[in-house]
Every structure is written in structure tokens, then in C-alpha cells.
Amino acid sequence: MTALAYLVTTAWKNRVRELRRNPGKLVLVILFLALLVFVLLTPRMDPVPGEYRDRSELYALALALYGTMFLLTANQGFAAGGSFFTMSDVNLLFVSPLPPKTIMGYGLLRQLGTSLMVGAFLLFQYSWLNQLYGITPLELVWILLGYALCLFAGQLCAMTLYSRISGDDARRKAVKRVYGLVILALAAGLVLPSLLSGAPSLASLVASANAPWVRFIPVFGWIQAALMGTMEGAPLQVLAALAAMAAFIAAIIPFMLRSGDDFYEDVLQSAEVMTTAITAKKEGKMTEAVPRNVKKGRLGLGKGWGPSAFYHKHRVENRRARVFLLDAVSLIFIASTLFFVLIMKGTADTASEALIAGFAFATYMQMFSTAAGRWVKELLLPYVYLVPSPPFAKLLAICRENLEKVCLEAVLLFVIMGLLLGATPLQIAGCILARISFSLLFMAGNILTERLVGSLSSKVLVMFLYMLILLVVAAPGIVLAIVAGSLAGEALGFVAAMGVLTAWNLLAGLLIAFLCRNILNYAELNNK
Amino acid sequence: MLSVSHVSKRYGKVLANNDVSLEVRDGEIGVLLGPNGAGKSTLIKCIAGLLRFDGEILIDGRPNKSLEAKRALGYIPEIPAVYDLLTVWEHLEFIGRAYQDKDWETAGQALLERLELAPQRDKLGKELSKGMQQKLSICCALVHRPRVVIFDEPMVGLDPHAIKELKALFTELKAQGCTVLISTHMLDSVEDFWDVAHIMMHGAFAATRRNDPASLGEESLESLFFSITEGGRPQ
Numbered sequence: 001m002t003a004l005a006y007l008v009t010t011a012w013k014n015r016v017r018e019l020r021r022n023p024g025k026l027v028l029v030i031l032f033l034a035l036l037v038f039v040l041l042t043p044r045m046d047p048v049p050g051e052y053r054d055r056s057e058l059y060a061l062a063l064a065l066y067g068t069m070f071l072l073t074a075n076q077g078f079a080a081g082g083s084f085f086t087m088s089d090v091n092l093l094f095v096s097p098l099p100p101k102t103i104m105g106y107g108l109l110r111q112l113g114t115s116l117m118v119g120a121f122l123l124f125q126y127s128w129l130n131q132l133y134g135i136t137p138l139e140l141v142w143i144l145l146g147y148a149l150c151l152f153a154g155q156l157c158a159m160t161l162y163s164r165i166s167g168d169d170a171r172r173k174a175v176k177r178v179y180g181l182v183i184l185a186l187a188a189g190l191v192l193p194s195l196l197s198g199a200p201s202l203a204s205l206v207a208s209a210n211a212p213w214v215r216f217i218p219v220f221g222w223i224q225a226a227l228m229g230t231m232e233g234a235p236l237q238v239l240a241a242l243a244a245m246a247a248f249i250a251a252i253i254p255f256m257l258r259s260g261d262d263f264y265e266d267v268l269q270s271a272e273v274m275t276t277a278i279t280a281k282k283e284g285k286m287t288e289a290v291p292r293n294v295k296k297g298r299l300g301l302g303k304g305w306g307p308s309a310f311y312h313k314h315r316v317e318n319r320r321a322r323v324f325l326l327d328a329v330s331l332i333f334i335a336s337t338l339f340f341v342l343i344m345k346g347t348a349d350t351a352s353e354a355l356i357a358g359f360a361f362a363t364y365m366q367m368f369s370t371a372a373g374r375w376v377k378e379l380l381l382p383y384v385y386l387v388p389s390p391p392f393a394k395l396l397a398i399c400r401e402n403l404e405k406v407c408l409e410a411v412l413l414f415v416i417m418g419l420l421l422g423a424t425p426l427q428i429a430g431c432i433l434a435r436i437s438f439s440l441l442f443m444a445g446n447i448l449t450e451r452l453v454g455s456l457s458s459k460v461l462v463m464f465l466y467m468l469i470l471l472v473v474a475a476p477g478i479v480l481a482i483v484a485g486s487l488a489g490e491a492l493g494f495v496a497a498m499g500v501l502t503a504w505n506l507l508a509g510l511l512i513a514f515l516c517r518n519i520l521n522y523a524e525l526n527n528k
Numbered sequence: 529m530l531s532v533s534h535v536s537k538r539y540g541k542v543l544a545n546n547d548v549s550l551e552v553r554d555g556e557i558g559v560l561l562g563p564n565g566a567g568k569s570t571l572i573k574c575i576a577g578l579l580r581f582d583g584e585i586l587i588d589g590r591p592n593k594s595l596e597a598k599r600a601l602g603y604i605p606e607i608p609a610v611y612d613l614l615t616v617w618e619h620l621e622f623i624g625r626a627y628q629d630k631d632w633e634t635a636g637q638a639l640l641e642r643l644e645l646a647p648q649r650d651k652l653g654k655e656l657s658k659g660m661q662q663k664l665s666i667c668c669a670l671v672h673r674p675r676v677v678i679f680d681e682p683m684v685g686l687d688p689h690a691i692k693e694l695k696a697l698f699t700e701l702k703a704q705g706c707t708v709l710i711s712t713h714m715l716d717s718v719e720d721f722w723d724v725a726h727i728m729m730h731g732a733f734a735a736t737r738r739n740d741p742a743s744l745g746e747e748s749l750e751s752l753f754f755s756i757t758e759g760g761r762p763q
Binding site for chain 2: 294296299300301304305306307309310312313316317320321381382383385386387388389390521522
């Protein structure tokens, strides 16, 4: 067996052995597989006969996903570069007498595998994709393969860009400008026809994304074309798209390797950046996506005494992280929810129905955004435990910045959604209040999760249990809201349901926060 | 004064600290020595109030979870605890405000100068090298003028010059009457100034010596350490 084959097989064997030694991870894998089987089987247990939505919408969605992932990944080439290799590869393989091409092949193959794993979340989208577009499990696999191929090509482009421009700042700026212009031109090509048509709509956007020229866009256009060809039974289109991809990859690798003798130096640098980030994460050091060049602006906290110093510190940090009112993650969540509502608008019978669907989707997305607040990062450093103030006062102080954010987010999201759907002011107000109450409940759920299972070493398992706890805590409120909604009649049903939901969430959230008021007595909740 | 009485700490089935007791008096420097995995950091974290434990820990005569004890404690973690988006001076302002200390500015300025961080006053946490982050972490722990200071592997990541400065700082804290406890596996870094040494093995104290001929005899701290950690000699 060659050295690299031994490395790959041994690493996999050890992963399996690790599962045997670590029951937590084993439980997680079993739960993951069980959930996957459930998601894949559910649509068959409850088949929806009749018409499906036009699949050109699916191709437009695929283009948006593939394009975003490819461009974002390739964009790393302007900063750290990204790397297929770890520091162990650099220190052990690069200095060994193995042929460089073999090592590169190993890196490429492993990266393709990683991209596939990263795309596993797509498998959980089967249920709604099947309901709306009637896709089969095999077709879902094609979507996943396309996603993995996009990530892989994006990484390859990032490495090439980095190795070609990292040493020359003027060149880096020029290439970045061209890159930005190309993206702008593509966006204009996709959006302008819809805007110029006089009546911009989802249908016209979808038509733009399915225009013949789109299939010629390198990488994500080709992959969309391949997906379309597979689903529509056009083998020639699939072959042409895959041949273009193969030619692209075959051309870019020598181009990258020819960039000079410093290729290994570039790989070493980006591997070091990556390793530092991973080590910091393992050590529990707070890391966040901060701008490369931070503008400090006014110096000093200026305010805060006792626990409130945390809140004023968060305000300074937000200003420097260029978070004005809402951060990028919140804006992405709002945009995705509004996009979903636009799709639902066409299928729902009434505004209330579409509003409920939009609210449910927004709440689902909220589960993830709540776990990303600055207060969670605060739990990773010792100061919040060491400061001599009552734990509950500290808890409220570190959550205050997030509470302000969720109120603003709720108003922005549901005013726009209400206007899009033609909802009444009372319905919009109901949604805003219920959204804020869900934020409180989710924050409380997050605290409860840390209290109960925060010391588990597998953060993925903690995330899974967090979702489970949220479902259990929120379920009674949802049931009560449905009952109240149906009892109150058609006119007041929506508002009554939202009122009951708000009341339950507030009650449960405050109760949990009170019961966990001493959480900041010990840092053990984070296993440190 | 720092007093640890019959402290035990378990992580699941692993007994990290087993019925540990120690005392470091005012104006004394205590050192916790031991190989990797001996339980030193766990004990330091228990004292800092970060971990749950069985037993009793008193800081200046008060239970370590009380607000008075927290006010009297300074803790320097092994990994520098620094906020990426705050400047060096803002870290000190934050601690001063959070600890409700009106005199933090004078103390902060003196510390920055003492640890040669004054030129970096307006630099962000993320712009500092690991050594400078460690120095900032030390400033944050000392700016509110604690009576009891615990260091967890404080020399890691520091250059020889900074190590020299830190050693001088230990003796200054001692001269001010502070209680100092240092956890380290670098024997030579503490041999000049320790008052009481505890050598840990497998979560318990294998030996305790005071820095006087009656306790230590002819044996050096280093030879005692190796005879215990390599030879398993019970003390």
C-alpha cells in the first residue's frame, strides 16, 4: 500500500474507532442517519398528488446557491487563500520524497470529499423540494454533487488567485476590481431584464436565471446546465457542461503550479492561517469574522459601571465590526425569509396563510441566528465569570445588545413582509410581538442547553440537543396558539394565535431564565 | 491569603483533583509543579471559581464564589483572554468599570509602563502578538489591585525579556503583601523566589516543601521533582 493510501485508510479507520470510544459522537451519527431516513421517507408516506411547481424555479434556486458558494469560496483567494492542506500535510508530506503531483492529487480528492460532507445539509431539504417540485432522492444527489463540485472549483480558484496575486498588492487590487466588475455584470445580466420588463416579479427573475446564456457562465452556470440536463433528460447538455468543467480543472491546476517556486510557501501560509483559526476554536478562544482593517473610531467605552460595562463594550465591538443596527447574518436571514415569502405568495390562498408560512420559516431560521449573538461569545472568556456582580445581572447585561437587535430585526422583517403580502397593521404587530417573544424563548433555550449539556465535548451534539430542547419548550405554545386561533374565528383568529404564542413564549422564557439565573457562577458549562 | 481544603474535582469518571489541600499566606509565593495532566490547571480553575468542586476554597477568608472573594482575586489564564475589537487601554477601562474601581486609570497606566505595553495602548487585541496578549491578560488581572493572584502557566509564549519582567513582578506582588500562586511545569522559572512548592501527580500532591533548609534539606527542588515524577517516590 502506498503511503498516501495508508494515510487515507488509517484516518478513516480511526474515525470509526473514535465512534466506538465516544458514545456521544456515535449517538449523534445514529440520530443524524435516523433523521435523514425520516426526511427521505416522509414525503413517500404522505405523497402529494397533483401538480408540482415549475422546475425552472428549482434551477434558478440551484444557480443562486451554486453561484453564491462558488464566488464566496473563490473570494478567499484575495485574503488568506484557503488551502487543501493541513499543517500536518505541510510538515510531513511536503518534505517527504513523494512526487508533488501525487500530493496535489491527494489534496484535491480529499477536498472533494470535504465539499460533499459540507453539502450534507442539502439532503435535509428533500421534504420541501419533493413536495414543491417532485424531485426524487437521486435528483437530490445530483443537486448535492453539483454543490460539492462548486465548492471544490471555488477552492481551486481561491488557491490559484492567492498564488498568483499574494506577493503583489497592486496586482491583487486590480484583480479584485475586475472580479467585482464581473460579479456586477453577472448580477446585472440576471436582474436587469426583470427590472426593465416594467413589472418585476419572481417569474421574470426565474426566467432570467434560466436564460440560455446563463449556461455558459463558467463553473456555476455549467453546473446548473448539467443539473438541468440530468433532470430534463438532455444527455448532450450534461456531457458538454461536464466536459467544460473537466477542461477548466485540467487547465487551472497547471496554471496554479506554474505560478512560481513559492507555491509551497503560499500553501504553508494559508495552512498556517487555517491551523491558527482551528486551534483558537479548539482552545475556546473567541473568534469572529472581523473586518481586515478595523476602523477604531472613537476610543474608550465611556459608559457602564458593574455589569453594564459588558453592554457598552458590546456596542464598541459592534461599531468596530461594522455592525450598524443589524449584522450581515441577520440581513441574510431576512433576505432569505422574504424570498421564501415571495415564492409562497403565489401558492397561498390568503394573506394570513402566506403570513403564517412566512412566520414559520422566519422562526425556523431564528433558531440558528439566536445562537450567533455576541453574548454567546462572552461565555467563552473568563471575565463574565470573574466580575464581582450577581450572575443574573451579568446575564441580563450580556444579553441586552442581542435583545435590541432582535426587536429591530422583528420590526424590519414583518413590516416589509406585511407590506408584500397586504397584511393588516394588527397582523403585522402580532407577528412582531410573537417574533420578539420567540427570540427571548430561544435565548432562554440556549442558556438552558448550555446549563444542561454545555459540558459535552461535541458541539454538533450540543447544537442538535439545542434544537430538540427548543422544539419541546415551544411546542405547547404552538398547540395553544392553534387552539386559540381556531376558537377565535376567522376575523380575529390570527391575532389571537399570535397573542397566545407571545404569552406562552414570554412565560416559558422568563421561567427558564430565572431557573438558570446562576449560570454565570461557573464556566464549566463550556467545558473549560 | 488563599486556603484550599479537601478539594476534589471529577470530569465524569476521571478524578482530576483528589482531596487537595494547600495554603498560601499573605506575602508568599506558592508554586504548583507537575507534569502535563497532573491536575494543576484544574485546581487553578477551581480556585478562580470557574469549575464546580467538592471541598472549600477561601480567598482572603471568604468563599471563592462570594462577590468579595471575586473582587480580591486576579486570575491569569493559560490562554490569553483578549477581546479582538478592544484596544489595550479599553481592556483596562472595561475591567475598571466592570469591577467598579474608580482608580483603575492610575493603576492601568502604571501596569502598561511596568510591562512595556504603553506604546501599544491604542492597538486592538487582534493586532497584538501572543506574548503581548499574555502581557495584556496580566494587566487585566492586576488592574483592580487584587489581594490574591493566581497564574496558570504564565511564562508560555513570553520572550526571555518578558519572562524576566514577569519574575520581577512576582516579587513586587510579594513585597506588597499579595498572595501569589503560580502553576507551571517550567521548574527553572520559579526556583529563585518560591516560598512553598506543591508537586502534583495524578491529581494529588506528591510532595509539599517550604523554601527553607528544614523542609527541603540538601535536595534541590529540581531533583525532588524528578525523583517524584520519574521514580514515583511517595512523599
